[in-house]
Amino acid sequence: MTKGGMESVEVFTSEGKGRGLKAQKEFLPGDVIFAEPAYAAVVFDSLTHVICHTCFKRQERLHRCGQCKFAYYCDRTCQRAAWLNHKNECSAIKRHGKAPTENIRLAARIMWKMEREGSGLSEGCLVSIDDLQNHVENFGEEEKKDLRVDVESFLEFWPPQSQQFGMQYISHIFGVINCNAFTLSDQRGLQAVGVGIFPNLCQANHDCWPNCTVIFNNGNHEAVRSMFHTQMRIELRALSKISPGDELTVSYVDFLNVSEERRRQLKKQYYFDCTCEHCKKQIKDDLMLAVKEGDNKPSAETVKEVIQFSKDTLEKINKARLEGVYHEVVKLCRDCLKKQEPVLGDTNLYLLRILSIASEVLSYLQMFEEAADYAKRMVDGYMKIYHPNNAQLGMAVMRAGVTHWHAGLIEAGHGMICKAYAILLITHGPSHPITKDLEVMRVQTEMELRMFQQNEFMYYKMREAALKNQKIQVMPEPSNETAPSLFHKKE
Secondary structure, three states, X not given: OOOOOOOOEEEEEEOXXXXXEEEOOOEOOOOEEEEEXXXXXXXXXXXXXXXXXXXXXXXXXXXXOOOOOOOEEOOHHHHHHHHHHHHHHHHHHXXXXXXXXXXXXXXXXXXXXXXXXXXOOOOOOOOOHHHOOOOHHHOOHHHHHHHXXXXXXXXXXXXOOOOOOOHHHHHHHHHHHHHHOEEEEOOOOOOEEEEEEOOOHHHOEEOOOOOEEEEEEOOEOOOOOHHHOEOOEEEEEEOOOEXXXXXXEXXXXXXXXXXXXXXXXXXXXXXXXXXXXXXXXXXXXXXXXXXXXXXXXXXHHHHHHHHHHHHHHHHHHHHHHHOOOHHHHXXXXXXXXXXXXXXXXXXXXXXXXXXXXXXXXXXHOOXXXXXXXXHHHHHHHHHHHOOOOOHHHHHHHHHHHHHHHHOOOHHHHHHXXXXXXXXXXXXXXXXXXXXXXXXXXXXXXXXXXXXXXXXXXXXXXXXXHHHOOOXXXXXXXXXXXXXXXXXXXXX
8 A cells, every 4th residue: 555655655454553554665764764743833931932733843933823923933935834724723722712732722623624625644654634533432531531531622613604523433543642642853853843733744653763763853944945845754764674565663662661661551542562672582671770889889778778768869950950950960960970970880770861861951050071071972872772873872872962062072972962963864864954053063073183283282262262152052941841752641
């Protein structure tokens, strides 16, 4: 079964997992298997005024829709591109008096599209919205209550002149959103900014060690001639060599958890038991639970105490981060590392989590030397755990490289930026804004490294002058969210 741009994949019935996707031809690491525009997508409630509602890019100054005063756009190009999807929403918001929540807005956009095009197969779609799983029968009491609230709010918002849908069908759409909605990120890929439905992507099954990754591409409307414009889309990209007939898999959760915890998350959020090789054989669990070996091997009791201390510290850190008390975060990290270092192995999950937070916050506070030390240890641990072409690994190595550059450790910094660039060429591709940024950094650090090797004294003199007019940015304020996860779950 193939359709518009989807010639290289087919839908098949996967034993014990329902529908899945498999390759029709060979793919190499970095190949785009398919690109898919959103069936429908909306910006998160908290960011509606700072993110463009068409391309989901973060911009300083946005144009507001003069009619509903709710939607914002980069420019007239984005505003015109949005009108087909925004037209009904615009008049419904004016009639309703205010915009509803993101879930209601997404459901409404899906149903207006169905009203326009019918509920069958859309162009380029392998499956219809009707055929997507909703898992409503698996909902617990709390989820059922949320569903009832969503349906009531939707009925209040939905205009009487629009096509009317039955309660059961509206519940189906909310169920589909609950377990199939995909997280959209800003153009730098660092912050989750919205949520969308991509029916073809929904067919890809989960594996904790997948052969594909999904990257959100905001598209490009900046070219002078519209024929060179590209639309917002997701890209399914190969992480390793894929042969014809192989199932295409993506990971729904971050691999940086022991198999039992990943399985718990998958069961809770997506209602299935993971039977992938890494879960069945608990591959890499030993690294994530590692403790110090040798003469001073700690007792099981000591390990248990340190893990509990780490969990308590992470809770305190979250509270301090929410309050923006970053010096307190640093103190908590240093105290925790003192307890962890004699007991936990270099790849232990709890040690890596503290190292990650410490390096990010210290970079923000411009305490780069200490930050670089922690970032190096974090990256060394990640390299032993993650798939070599994992996007989160690439982003972590990039941040560590920039931290080393700021600390004046040009050789290590350049090495990490090169390593990150190699990973992101595969996971994001050469034209993604993050990869382009990295290429600029790579060229800059290579030039600086040559200068450093020729004359260290002159290098540091020129570096001082350059920092006043620096190209590589100081770290952004630490965010309280983890990196955007693949699928969006309502908290």
